[in-house]
């Protein structure tokens with residue numbers, strides 16, 4: 001609101017209301033700029049960013065700021081920092097591992113509910129199965145068969161759980177959709193832990209699981225997307241219901 005002009009000196013004073021401002025850290029600004037350019041593909045994989053002192057000269061920022069920005073990019077998996085004479089910050093392509101570790105952090109940091117994991121699996125896995133029936137290669141089928149063989153073996157609980165996860169990831173790989181594949185790989189650790197329940201995984205569960213995997217594999221082999229979706233839906237949903245019925249944990253503990 002404007003105050004009345006003061007008659008003495010003829011100036012008008014305006015009452016300006018300011019809110020607290022948050023100023024981004026210089027290192028975040030530099031990291032954002034570099035990240036954008038890396039993601040736009042300006043620097044091919046494996047090339048080195050300009051050396052630290054050159055970045056200091058180019059940007060007018062301090063050495064500490066430049067170093068901090070590079071460290072942020074390293075944590076995000078966008079560059080690999082090598083020390084020594086031939087060292088520097090080298091551009092890295094974001095791989096599935098970085099999706100996996102972000103999802104892992106999300107699950108561990110936010111105490112994601114077990115039911116949320118099951119809902120996500122029910123959303124993603126039938127689509128993986130449908131695409132797998134359409135796009136699977138001979139190598140994909142061989143990987144599914146291998147997982148089916150090891151799940152049929154009467155191994156330890158750990159071996160059973162691993163064979164289970166391997167099969168589900170192999171279906172995602174066979175979908176030939178890199179994002180679905182990345183998500184499933186990211187979820188695989190949580191899936192393993194969430195099914196790690198000695199009381200639940202008895203020989204009947206093992207048998208049902210092995211049979212379900214086999215019949216879904218056959219639909220994928222036959223190139224029958226409808227059957228693959230339907231069977232995967234039934235399998236993931238049935239498994240979730242059975243686990244929830246006996247499970248007393250409500251969140252997922254993924255070990256570091």
Ligand SMILES: [Zn+2]
Nearest residue numbers: 164168209213
């Ligand atoms: Zn399964």
